Amino acid sequence: MKPPSEVASLKPCVHGGEIFQVAEKYGLDPRELLDFSANINPLGPPPEALEAVKASLWEVSLYPETDSAALRRALAQHVGGLTSENVILGNGSTELIHLFAQVFLRKGSRAVIPSPTFGEYEAAVLKAGGKPVFVEAGEDFSFQVDKILGKVDSRTVMVFLCNPNNPTGALMPAEELISLIEKAEEKGILVFLDEDCMDFVEDGKRFSLSGNVEKHPNLFTLRSFTKFYGMPGLRIGYGFASKKIIEPMLGLKIPWNVNCLAQAAALQALKAQDYPRKTRELIQKERLFLMEELKGFNNLRVYPTEANFILIDIEGSGLTAAQLKEKMLRQGILIRDCSSFRGLSSRHVRVAVRSRRENLRLLEALRKVLKNP
Amino acid sequence: MKPPSEVASLKPCVHGGEIFQVAEKYGLDPRELLDFSANINPLGPPPEALEAVKASLWEVSLYPETDSAALRRALAQHVGGLTSENVILGNGSTELIHLFAQVFLRKGSRAVIPSPTFGEYEAAVLKAGGKPVFVEAGEDFSFQVDKILGKVDSRTVMVFLCNPNNPTGALMPAEELISLIEKAEEKGILVFLDEDCMDFVEDGKRFSLSGNVEKHPNLFTLRSFTKFYGMPGLRIGYGFASKKIIEPMLGLKIPWNVNCLAQAAALQALKAQDYPRKTRELIQKERLFLMEELKGFNNLRVYPTEANFILIDIEGSGLTAAQLKEKMLRQGILIRDCSSFRGLSSRHVRVAVRSRRENLRLLEALRKVLKNP
Numbered sequence: 001m002k003p004p005s006e007v008a009s010l011k012p013c014v015h016g017g018e019i020f021q022v023a024e025k026y027g028l029d030p031r032e033l034l035d036f037s038a039n040i041n042p043l044g045p046p047p048e049a050l051e052a053v054k055a056s057l058w059e060v061s062l063y064p065e066t067d068s069a070a071l072r073r074a075l076a077q078h079v080g081g082l083t084s085e086n087v088i089l090g091n092g093s094t095e096l097i098h099l100f101a102q103v104f105l106r107k108g109s110r111a112v113i114p115s116p117t118f119g120e121y122e123a124a125v126l127k128a129g130g131k132p133v134f135v136e137a138g139e140d141f142s143f144q145v146d147k148i149l150g151k152v153d154s155r156t157v158m159v160f161l162c163n164p165n166n167p168t169g170a171l172m173p174a175e176e177l178i179s180l181i182e183k184a185e186e187k188g189i190l191v192f193l194d195e196d197c198m199d200f201v202e203d204g205k206r207f208s209l210s211g212n213v214e215k216h217p218n219l220f221t222l223r224s225f226t227k228f229y230g231m232p233g234l235r236i237g238y239g240f241a242s243k244k245i246i247e248p249m250l251g252l253k254i255p256w257n258v259n260c261l262a263q264a265a266a267l268q269a270l271k272a273q274d275y276p277r278k279t280r281e282l283i284q285k286e287r288l289f290l291m292e293e294l295k296g297f298n299n300l301r302v303y304p305t306e307a308n309f310i311l312i313d314i315e316g317s318g319l320t321a322a323q324l325k326e327k328m329l330r331q332g333i334l335i336r337d338c339s340s341f342r343g344l345s346s347r348h349v350r351v352a353v354r355s356r357r358e359n360l361r362l363l364e365a366l367r368k369v370l371k372n373p
Numbered sequence: 374m375k376p377p378s379e380v381a382s383l384k385p386c387v388h389g390g391e392i393f394q395v396a397e398k399y400g401l402d403p404r405e406l407l408d409f410s411a412n413i414n415p416l417g418p419p420p421e422a423l424e425a426v427k428a429s430l431w432e433v434s435l436y437p438e439t440d441s442a443a444l445r446r447a448l449a450q451h452v453g454g455l456t457s458e459n460v461i462l463g464n465g466s467t468e469l470i471h472l473f474a475q476v477f478l479r480k481g482s483r484a485v486i487p488s489p490t491f492g493e494y495e496a497a498v499l500k501a502g503g504k505p506v507f508v509e510a511g512e513d514f515s516f517q518v519d520k521i522l523g524k525v526d527s528r529t530v531m532v533f534l535c536n537p538n539n540p541t542g543a544l545m546p547a548e549e550l551i552s553l554i555e556k557a558e559e560k561g562i563l564v565f566l567d568e569d570c571m572d573f574v575e576d577g578k579r580f581s582l583s584g585n586v587e588k589h590p591n592l593f594t595l596r597s598f599t600k601f602y603g604m605p606g607l608r609i610g611y612g613f614a615s616k617k618i619i620e621p622m623l624g625l626k627i628p629w630n631v632n633c634l635a636q637a638a639a640l641q642a643l644k645a646q647d648y649p650r651k652t653r654e655l656i657q658k659e660r661l662f663l664m665e666e667l668k669g670f671n672n673l674r675v676y677p678t679e680a681n682f683i684l685i686d687i688e689g690s691g692l693t694a695a696q697l698k699e700k701m702l703r704q705g706i707l708i709r710d711c712s713s714f715r716g717l718s719s720r721h722v723r724v725a726v727r728s729r730r731e732n733l734r735l736l737e738a739l740r741k742v743l744k745n746p
Contacts, residue, residue, distance in 0.1 A: 001561050001591050003476045003621045010624050017436035024442075030435065044434045053634070054427060060606040060638070061417045062403065063390035069397075091464050091608075094627045102500075103376045107480070120628075127475075127625060188374050218374050233433040233633030235464075248376045251383050252500060254467045255493075259632045260606030261426070265433070 010126055013119040014340035016350070017232060022334055033329075035352075036362055037336040039166070039197060039309045041230035042354040043282065045265070046275045049231065052268035053261045064260040067250075071263050074270050075238055079210050085243045086213055088250060091257045093196055093224040093237030096249075098124040100158075100192055100220060100239075103248050105130035109157040114143050116167060116343035118194065121160040130157070136343060141168040141303060141311075145180045152189060159184055162194040164201055167338055167350045169305025174207050178216075181209070185218040190245070193221045199228040199276065200283050200308040210240045217242045225262075227308070228279065229269045234262040283308045287353045293363050297372050308353045311338065315347040317370050324349055324369065331365035383499055386492035387713035389723070390605065395707055406702075408725075409735055410709040412539070412570060412682045414603035415727040416655065418638070419648045422604065425641035426634045437633040440623075444636050447643050448611055452583050458616045459586055461623060464630045466569055466597040466610030469622075471497040473531075473565055473593060473612075476621050478503035482530040487516050489540060489716035491567065494533040503530070509716060514541035514676060514684070518553045525562060532557055535567040537574060540711055540723045542678025547580050551589075554582070558591040563618070566594045572601040572649065573656050573681040583613045590615045598635075600681070601652065602642045607635040656681045660726045666736050670745050681726045684711065688720040690743050697722055697742065704738035 002008065017038030023030040065071075072084035090096035097120045105111065107129035113121050115134040125132045135151050137143055148159060159180070164171040181191045198204045210221040224237040236258055239246075269275075290310060294302045299316035314324055321337040328335050338348035351362060366372070375381060390411030396403040438444075445457035463469035470493045478484065480502035486494050488507040498505045508524050510516055521532060532553070537544040554564045571577045583594040597610040609631060612619075642648075663683060667675045672689035687697055694710040701708050711721035724735060739745070 001477070001563050001617075004479050007476055007625065008621055012624060012626075012628060015436075015439070015628060018439070019435050020438040020442075021440070031431065035435070038436060040434060050430050050433065053430060053433075057423050057426065058404065060423065060426075061413060061603050062392050062408070063388075063411060063605040064608070065393040066388070066391070067394070069393075091627070091632075092629055094629070095464075098627055103380055104374075106377050190374050230434050232436040232629070235437070235629060235632050244374075248381055251385060252380065253385075254464070254471055255385060255388060256465055256467070256605070256608060259464075259608050259635055261634050262632055 006129070010123070013123045016334075016336040019334060022329065026329060028332070032332060034333045034358055034361060036354065037334045037350070037352070038232065039227050039307070039352045040232055041228055041279055042358060043230060043275070043279055045230045046269050046272035048272055049229065049265040049269040052264045056261055056264035059260040059264065062260070064256050064258060064263060066255045068258055068263055071267050074267055078270050079240060081211055082214065082240060086240050086246060088239050088246050088253070089258050090237035090239070090253075092226060092235040093194070093222050094120050095257065096222055096237050096239045097121060097192070098127060099249055099253055101125050101128040101130060103252050104190055105157055108155070110153070110155045112148060112151045112156055112159045114148070114161065114165065116141070116341040117160070117162045118166045119341065121192070122342065134342065137168070137170075141165070141170045143170070143172060145176050148180060149183055152184070152187060156187075156189055158190040158192055160192045160194070163207065164197050164305070164307040166197065166307070167309065167336070167341060167344070168303060168311050169307040169309055171201060171207060171306040174209060177209060181216050181219050185216065190218050190220065191216075193219060195221050196224050197227055197307045197309075200280065201306050202280065202284050213240045213242055217244060220245050225266050225269060229266075231265060231269070234265055235259065236262045236266045282355070283353050286356060286359055289356070290353055290359050297366065297370060299370055299372065309350055310353065311348060311350050313347050314349055320346040321349045322346065327369045328365055331369065333362060333365050379502070383496070386496045389707075389709040392707060395702060399702060401705070405705060407706045407731055407734060409727065410707045410723070410725070411605065412600050412680070412725045413605055414601055414652055415731060416603060416648070416652055418603045419642050419645035421645055422602065422638040422642040425637045429634055429637035432633040432637065435633070437629045437631060437636060439628045441631055441636055444640050447640055451643050452613060454584055455587065455613060459613050459619060461612050461619050461626070462631050463610035463612070465599060465608040466567070466595050467493050468630065469595055469610050469612045470494060470565070471500060472622055472626055474498050474501040474503060476625050477563055478530055481528070483526070483528045485521060485524045485529055485532045487521070487534065487538065489514070489714040490533070490535045491539045492714065494565070495715065507715065510541070510543075514538070514543045516543070516545060518549050521553060522556055525557070525560060529560075529562055531563040531565055533565045533567070536580065537570050537678070537680040539570065539680070540682065540709070540714055540717070541676060541684050542680040542682060544574060544580060544679040547582060550582060554589050554592050558589065563591050563593065564589075566592060568594050569597050569600055570680045570682075573653065574679050575653065575657050586613045586615055590617060593618050598639050598642060602639075604638060604642070607638055608632065609635045609639045655728065656726050659729060659732055662729070663724075663726055663732050670739065670743060672743055672745065682723055683726065684721060684723050686720050687722055693719040694722045695719065700742040701738055704742065706735060706738050
């Protein structure tokens with residue numbers, strides 16, 4: 001009656017944003033904790049999305065649209081040049097990472113994964129019975145196409161990429177990615193491209209390949225409403241690909257996988273006119289501000305980032321990531337201890353880019369804890 | 374780049390409650406369609422659950438409690454004698470059916486499934502690479518323990534049961550079930566017991582084994598807020614089992630699988646004092662009323678049921694289930710064509726038990742369509 005040993009040994013991936021657990025542990029109100037550990041839009045969800053939830057409460061007594069036709073159509077139009085057949089929705093983007101691995105991996109087949117990156121790719125590959133093969137990033141955390149392709153062999157079925165990469169913030173140019181995708185296609189290999197934080201990137205449309213999935217039949221791009229639309233509580237991920245990839249995924253997904261209120265909020269969020277521009281302007285300005293300020297710390301090393309988060313090497317502080325996290329929590333601030341990321345260690349933490357007021361609180365707390373003038 | 378052939382051949386299971394698709398097809402407002410195809414509480418969700426959703430909108434900007442500690446504790450207390458370690462939450466009960474199969478089935482191992490029953494057990498077994506072995510029900514749609522155990526062999530890993538059984542409404546006595554569970558335990562076989570409609574059953578507590586999971590280490594019982602609490606749109610399933618079953622399931626489930634608003638609604642629904650009693654009284658009364666009225670039709674055969682739905686043989690009407698469904702839709706009523714159920718055919722339809730006003734509308738439409746006086 002036991003699960004197979006390869007299943008029993010699987011452990012859930014570690015994540016940031018664990019605000020409820022931390023609040024309970026430290027006896028705090030979750031509303032009073034400032035969360036820099038998750039890369040969420042500091043503007044909060046568009047108010048019209050929350051209004052849409054209230055207006056949709058009557059739908060609670062009906063099964064949700066299981067094929068989510070309206071939202072899929074809206075997303076296809078939003079990215080442009082696609083139809084709803086190019087779109088799949090997930091219970092958060094994580095469901096789609098796991099579904100992709102489950103559909104396309106055979107037992108023992110291989111998936112190439114950069115390191116460091118988001119931990120759910122590895123978890124999904126292991127769960128599907130596949131074997132992850134890791135590509136280590138360079139000193140500056142950039143990835144070279146040749147180095148990634150060098151890890152591919154006859155057993156490789158898919159390559160995972162995250163652009164901009166979580167937790168480093170490194171951004172790959174579209175041309176390099178397209179070259180990788182085309183070479184992978186020649187070898188019959190799928191490319192899973194996570195663009196979850198792309199909307200935060202300045203001129204992100206130039207870097208995104210979500211509109212190109214019809215041109216690349218081996219490409220799946222992942223997106224969500226979690227970070228950019230500030231709605232992690234609702235769980236709405238989505239992906240774009242050619243019909244040949246989407247169809248078997250739809251065949252294997254569970255029915256009614258996206259809650260009716262989440263669908264209503266997402267549909268309305270897409271109509272929020274000024275929200276994307278305002279978000280990007282805020283994040284650009286605050287990322288530059290925060291980077292400059294953090295560079296002024298004599299015991300921190302800050303990595304370059306194009307995303308809405310910043311990876312920091314804290315070795316010079318003499319603290320471990322766990323110790324710094326603990327000390328910052330006592331200041332009411334949650335940061336991401338990055339030691340759980342393959343390829344990083346206890347000298348790495350990550351902070352999100354938030355509003356000026358919040359960023360100033362972060363800096364003040366860091367100065368206090370790190371004894372910087 | 375194709376999925377393995379055994380994956381490519383999988384098709385999603387057919388379900389009732391497809392109110393949005395039907396409304397679009399027939400150009401109707403989904404609020405004007407009367408849904409007898411899904412077995413949902415006609416009282417609608419407890420109003421305090423919807424109030425809890427409104428009060429929890431601030432949580433949308435945070436990741437949900439990924440281990441859902443508060444709701445798991447509340448459910449353990451609700452059933453009594455259990456702790457939160459005996460509870461797992463799912464994105465609807467369907468996620469838990471699929472997760473259970475994924476965790477415990479090895480490729481090629483077997484699962485015994487009654488026929489007819491809910492279609493997701495078979496879908497989950499096939500998706501996990503297992504082989505479903507079917508036990509046909511008797512003429513009255515009852516299941517005998519011996520017949521079920523007769524299908525068990527050395528490759529059998531699990532048995533699925535649904536009590537009361539969907540779509541027949543047949544109820545198995547607790548003593549028979551316990552005997553089956555104990556015999557299965559001796560053989561090292563897991564029993565997955567779906568009690569999703571048990572709360573509607575008169576004296577259901579006497580039939581439920583959810584409180585007994587610590588006594589039976591091979592037993593998993595499935596429940597949800599979907600039907601009894603009238604909240605199919607929110608997607609909240611849950612299951613009870615010993616820690617040895619729950620722990621590997623928690624290890625394999627995706628993080629944040631239950632939306633924050635769904636968790637808030639569920640927590641509050643459990644506190645709705647009069648709602649369970651009112652629901653059971655309504656369903657008992659209306660089931661008897663509807664059964665009597667349907668028996669009066671000269672071209673229908675009604676099967677005995679202890680649940681909140683009724684299976685009907687319409688062969689005498691000269692119509693197929695698809696034809697009757699179509700004709701009823703033109704009367705603004707959606708019923709369940711049961712021909713997609715293994716073991717049933719185009720002569721079977723299912724209707725839910727709803728309020729008196731709605732049941733009268735159903736009967737009126739049936740009289741018109743079936744030309745009964």
